[in-house]
Amino acid sequence: MEGKQSRRVALTATMVKEQLSIARIPVIGATGKIVKFAPNAEQKRYVVFDAHRDAPVGFGVAVNRTSMSYILQRRVGARVMKATIGNCRDIPLAKAREDAKAALEAMRNTGRTPAEAREVSKGEIHVASMTVAECIALYRKHLVERAQPAKDSSLRGLEQALRRLGRPGVDLANQKVGDLVTEKRILEAFDTLARGKRALVTGTKRANPDTKAYERPTITTAELTFRWASRAVDYCMTRERRIAANAGRAPSLQTNPFQVLRDEGRYRTKKQLEEHYEATGARNPLQLRDGSLGRFLEALWEKRKVPNHRTACDYLFLTLLWGTRRGEAAPLRWRHRITKEEASVCSWVDLEAGWVSFFDTKNGTTHTLPLAPAARRILVLREEASQEAASPWVFPARSSKATQGHYLDSKAILEGLKKNGGIQELRTHDLRRTFATVAEEMTSYAVVKRLLNHRDLRDVTGRYSRVDEDRLLEELTRVESAMLRSAPYVAVAALPV
Known part of the structure; x- marks a missing residue:
């Protein structure tokens, strides 16, 4: 009963510092003075409001278990607002009364409590x-x-x-x-x-x-x-x-x-x-007609024969066959070596289902492609060679201490391939441009767009057309075959018998 009752008395500094306590509750007499203290057996919080002429209505002291604070509780418009003025140990009573007046004025002007005003101030920017x-x-x-x-x-x-x-x-x-x-x-x-x-x-x-x-x-x-x-x-x-x-x-x-x-x-x-x-010369797709694509593939396949270069060469080879962006193929994992939860937030290859999935690509979507014959063969060879290590990565980093865990940078090997293939300029992204150039000759605009994972919300026609899975594999196989035919020796070696 006493714990929830509020009381009103003219506060003094002595009363605040020495008499009020969580252990006892003041009992106010008819004259507005403390007549006795009753035990606060449950140690419930209580408030003593200040009846002093210099105090604004609603100002008082809240007595808590661990501290005492000056507070202000006042109706402003249709709302009862509450504000903490400060700890009783830190602020003299007279100053707390003046601070309460200023807080009341601010609440009237802004319609916010000091705490709400501080929160707004945190987000306030100029x-x-x-x-x-x-x-x-x-x-x-x-x-x-x-x-x-x-x-x-x-x-x-x-x-x-x-x-x-x-x-x-x-x-x-x-x-x-x-x-x-x-x-x-x-x-x-x-x-x-x-x-x-x-x-x-x-x-x-x-x-x-x-x-x-x-x-x-x-x-x-x-x-x-x-x-x-x-x-x-x-x-x-x-x-x-x-x-x-x-x-x-x-x-x-x-x-x-x-x-x-x-x-x-x-x-x-x-x-x-x-x-x-x-x-x-920022864009340099390799061409079928001038022989540059064939020379690149031959140089790549020769370099692939060196065990230390096989991962890098397979990465570049598949980047070309899939037309992926730089870095999209590098973090691929084997689907059967990761959990379902991991598969939902990473890129993976599923040999059994015959699909590759690139997670969170440049446009924010997950891009999937079926595995055409040459790509599948390269992946099968890689999976067989990695069984002993049981690495989750399709293209593991050379060092087990590498932070990212997978293959990352192809600049150095690309320089060697350019020299061996007699190619003037070539960047990793040019392999994607090469894929797009060949695909554009082989198939429709809708298929090229799907293969490259290009999305344009302004393209109304593109939103109507859909490429089914069987056709996608058929067209991707045609593009893959056209590129490999530029280097017959590589086509024989890469395509399954």
């Missing part, structure tokens, strides 16, 4: 006063915590952009976004980065001594870097607009200052990009 680095950090947090987290490659790209923005001559990372509204700094920084050239880290040397990459301006790097910065600021501005609208204030910025790069034509158009790719 983009104009944030640095570019702070915007990128907040954007990165969003990319990691959203329902579909960003891929590691995207996060690495964002981190690289931040490092470039902090370079001497660029110096934007620690600049406040609000200080960039004149836009001159952004334009100058972009031009500085775009005119620059690649530099080697001290103590390293070029992987390919013949590459021309170090002689070309890094305009692509500048575009990627500043697009990341622009997206980060856009995200923060959108978030601030929501918060500002609910708080009844104007956002600190009206326009993203990085928009000037697009408005002033610093980013290249699609036509300019295509011309750039053509001039720099």
Whole structure:
């Protein structure tokens, strides 16, 4: 009974510090003074409200088992609001009364308790006063915590952009976004980065001594870097607009200052990009007609005869036969060596069912393909050779101490294959372009799109057409056969008898 009753008395400092206790409950007489103390056998929390003329109505002391706190409990509009003013040991009684008055005024003005106001303050952002680095950090947090987290490659790209923005001559990372509204700094920084050239880290040397990459301006790097910065600021501005609208204030910025790069034509158009790719030889699919695909396959098969190179060669061979993106085939596991739960969150090969599944690809979907004859044969050979080790990886790393556990980088072996095959330029992604080039000659647009796992929500026709499994295997087998026929010796060796 006593535990739930509230009581009202003119509090004094002595009363707060020496008389009130969880062990006993004050009994207030008709004159508004304490007449005695009753035992608090159950040690229930109770509140003594302050009747002093300097105290706002609803101010008092809450006596708890472990501490005593000044509180304020008051109806504001249709709602009863509660606020903790502070610990009785830390704040003098007179100051607590003044703090309670200020808290009451704030609750009346904002319609929030101090705790609610602090919570809003945690999420409150003013983009104009944030640095570019702070915007990128907040954007990165969003990319990691959203329902579909960003891929590691995207996060690495964002981190690289931040490092470039902090370079001497660029110096934007620690600049406040609000200080960039004149836009001159952004334009100058972009031009500085775009005119620059690649530099080697001290103590390293070029992987390919013949590459021309170090002689070309890094305009692509500048575009990627500043697009990341622009997206980060856009995200923060959108978030601030929501918060500002609910708080009844104007956002600190009206326009993203990085928009000037697009408005002033610093980013290249699609036509300019295509011309750039053509001039720099950035896209180099191997061709059936000029013999480059055949020479590559012959060089690959010869290199495959060396046991130490077999994993790398099989990886490149299957990347070509499947037309996968760089890195999609590398983390494949054997389906029969992993659990059902693991199979739902990783890439795998199922020899018994005749399917390969690539988990969480670039467009966020899982991509599946049937196993055509040559691909199946290579996988069967790999599975038989790995039975003793019982590794879950289709392409295990050479070292058992490798962090990722599977094969990763094909740059070095690709350089050797280029030289042996008499091929001028070739990147791992060019194998996917090679697959697409051959497939485009062999089958329909809908099948090519399905084989490459290309999805475009604006393509209405693509949403209507469906490629059934039997036809998919038939067409994939035709594409595989067409590529292998460019190197008859490899076709005989790779295709099952």
